[in-house]
Amino acid sequence: MHAFDILGDPVRRRLVELLADGEQSAGSLTEVVRTEFGISQPAVSAHLRVLRESGFASVRAEGTRRWYAVETAPLREVSDWVDRYGRFWEQRVDALETEIRRTRRSRRTPS
Amino acid sequence: MHAFDILGDPVRRRLVELLADGEQSAGSLTEVVRTEFGISQPAVSAHLRVLRESGFASVRAEGTRRWYAVETAPLREVSDWVDRYGRFWEQRVDALETEIRRTRRSRRTPS
DNA sequence: CGTTTATATAAACAACCCCTGATAAATGGC
DNA sequence: GCCATTTATCAGGGGTTGTTTATATAAACG
Numbered sequence: 001m002h003a004f005d006i007l008g009d010p011v012r013r014r015l016v017e018l019l020a021d022g023e024q025s026a027g028s029l030t031e032v033v034r035t036e037f038g039i040s041q042p043a044v045s046a047h048l049r050v051l052r053e054s055g056f057a058s059v060r061a062e063g064t065r066r067w068y069a070v071e072t073a074p075l076r077e078v079s080d081w082v083d084r085y086g087r088f089w090e091q092r093v094d095a096l097e098t099e100i101r102r103t104r105r106s107r108r109t110p111s
Numbered sequence: 112m113h114a115f116d117i118l119g120d121p122v123r124r125r126l127v128e129l130l131a132d133g134e135q136s137a138g139s140l141t142e143v144v145r146t147e148f149g150i151s152q153p154a155v156s157a158h159l160r161v162l163r164e165s166g167f168a169s170v171r172a173e174g175t176r177r178w179y180a181v182e183t184a185p186l187r188e189v190s191d192w193v194d195r196y197g198r199f200w201e202q203r204v205d206a207l208e209t210e211i212r213r214t215r216r217s218r219r220t221p222s
Numbered sequence: 223c224g225t226t227t228a229t230a231t232a233a234a235c236a237a238c239c240c241c242t243g244a245t246a247a248a249t250g251g252c
Numbered sequence: 253g254c255c256a257t258t259t260a261t262c263a264g265g266g267g268t269t270g271t272t273t274a275t276a277t278a279a280a281c282g
Contacts, residue, residue: 008119009270013192020196026229043271045230064228064279079193081124082186085131120240137259154241156260175249175258 003077006054011037011047019057019070026066114188117165122148122158130168130181137177 007013011033018029030044048068051057056074060067118124122144129140141155159179162168167185171178 002119002121004115004118004124007115008113010113011270013115017196027227030229039270040272041228042230042232042273046270049230064277066229075193075196079190082190082193085128085186122240138257141259150240151242152258153243153260153262157240160260175247177259 001050001054003054003056003074003081006050006056006074007078009047009050011039011044012051012056015044015047015051015068016056016070016075019068023060023067023069026068029068112161112165114165114167114185114192117161117167117185118189120158120161122150122155123162123167126155126158126162126179127167127181127186130179134171134178134180137179140179 007016014033014036015029018024018032026045026048029048030041033039033044033047034041048057051068052059054074055071057068058071060069118127125144125147126140129135129143137156137159140159141152144150144155144158145152159168159177162179163170165185166182168179169182171180
């Protein structure tokens with residue numbers, strides 16, 4: 001399954017978004033997604049499985065709990081594709097220069 | 112249909128790749144994709160329709176020919192998502208600084 | 223041990239997407 | 253006007269994917 005297929009599903013995108021904040025248990029992920037999308041626990045579990053098997057997420061067992069974390073490599077594949085075939089480097093470079101400047105400033109003067 | 116759904120299909124990704132080189136007629140796009148994926152002309156036409164209707168491509172008529180061009184805005188949506196939720200800014204920023212420097216150098220000394 | 227909690231798996235089903243083959247529409251050349 | 257070319261659309265079938273309900277597994281706890 002290609003990276004774009006993985007992220008093609010809105011539930012999986014949301015899971016990745018949630019995991020961007022850091023490690024989360026399957027339970028808390030399920031609770032959020034369950035209410036937001038109105039789907040069952042097994043449905044969420046199936047999506048977590050897809051993220052696992054595609055390398056988008058890794059799991060750590062702790063008792064009965066499963067702690068999920070996002071993996072960056074597959075996301076890189078997506079951004080690489082966009083960078084390669086989206087021919088808008090001009091604008092993109094400008095935007096990223098701004099972003100880099102902003103990042104540096106915030107590093108110098110941490111909140 | 113979300114941007115990731117559009118690019119979830121390998122044929123559509125390939126079409127965007129081909130269009131990255133510049134405007135192409137439906138015919139030449141069809142020929143390439145037809146041989147690479149072994150699908151029919153109507154199948155390719157359907158994919159071009161999806162790209163059209165999702166804003167990933169624009170069309171210009173010239174006689175019976177249709178000239179397709181890639182549109183950058185929807186691709187931006189994808190890269191924005193990755194930038195926001197893929198937490199690998201450290202490496203990413205470094206890589207892009209390099210890229211920016213490279214771009215500037217090549218602007219100064221055009222090939 | 224028996225029960226509860228946390229998570230995964232299995233079976234069945236529905237929806238959707240993509241494909242093909244046939245055909246339409248519109249332009250171009252003679 | 254007639255035929256060829258280019259591209260799009262339509263009707264229908266098939267396969268993948270996501271969902272639910274029910275159940276399994278496995279640890280924690282009394």
